[in-house]
Amino acid sequence: DAMVIQNPRYQVTQFGKPVTLSCSQTLNHNVMYWYQQKSSQAPKLLFHYYDKDFNNEADTPDNFQSRRPNTSFCFLDIRSPGLGDAAMYLCATSRAGFSEQFFGPGTRLTVL
Amino acid sequence: SQQGEEDPQALSIQEGENATMNCSYKTSINNLQWYRQNSGRGLVHLILIRSNEREKHSGRLRVTLDTSKKSSSLLITASRAADTASYFCATDNAGNMLTFGGGTRLMVKP
Numbered sequence: 001d002a003m004v005i006q007n008p009r010y011q012v013t014q015f016g017k018p019v020t021l022s023c024s025q026t027l028n029h030n031v032m033y034w035y036q037q038k039s040s041q042a043p044k045l046l047f048h049y050y051d052k053d054f055n056n057e058a059d060t061p062d063n064f065q066s067r068r069p070n071t072s073f074c075f076l077d078i079r080s081p082g083l084g085d086a087a088m089y090l091c092a093t094s095r096a097g098f099s100e101q102f103f104g105p106g107t108r109l110t111v112l
Numbered sequence: 113s114q115q116g117e118e119d120p121q122a123l124s125i126q127e128g129e130n131a132t133m134n135c136s137y138k139t140s141i142n143n144l145q146w147y148r149q150n151s152g153r154g155l156v157h158l159i160l161i162r163s164n165e166r167e168k169h170s171g172r173l174r175v176t177l178d179t180s181k182k183s184s185s186l187l188i189t190a191s192r193a194a195d196t197a198s199y200f201c202a203t204d205n206a207g208n209m210l211t212f213g214g215g216t217r218l219m220v221k222p
Contacts, residue, residue: 094208099142103156
């Protein structure tokens with residue numbers, strides 16, 4: 001089945017220790033998104049890629065970076081995680097021109 | 113900033129009852145979507161209603177949209193315990209980017 005896969009599902013890191021979350025998709029969608037979702041809150045868009053074009057939200061902290069080496073994969077790098085970065089990180093995809101998004105299961109990040 | 117506000121924030125009903133959730137938004141939209149999120153999981157798209165539509169059905173789901181009031185409602189009929197989840201509205205304002213509301217946590221008791 002075509003899907004969006006996120007690894008790992010649970011990630012524990014130490015304060016200040018860089019961490020990378022990964023997302024892959026078999027849907028062949030042009031657009032990929034990273035969202036941060038804190039407990040009982042709405043998902044908040046961090047950035048998105050339209051093919052290789054990177055689009056950063058204005059209020060996304062510099063601590064967050066992203067890479068998309070090819071259509072299928074996208075990575076979220078958190079350079080120096082703080083306690084406030086503990087959250088669920090959701091990857092999503094969509095076809096160009098369509099706003100319906102397909103989400104992965106998420107990676108829950110814990111910062112100790 | 114959040115585009116949509118959802119009401120109620122939490123809803124608890126008995127199996128078989130109907131559940132209604134409301135969403136209000138601030139700016140003009142291309143479409144409005146509803147998503148479901150089971151605890152600790154990703155979001156699943158439920159239904160999309162375009163700005164020129166007033167009502168849409170999908171199985172046990174009924175969505176209405178009132179663009180003059182900038183509001184939408186999601187009705188789940190004959191609820192089941194498996195409908196227990198958080199439900200989010202999301203607005204597409206332009207360029208297919210979505211802005212999510214705060215969500216309604218629905219609990220359906222068997």
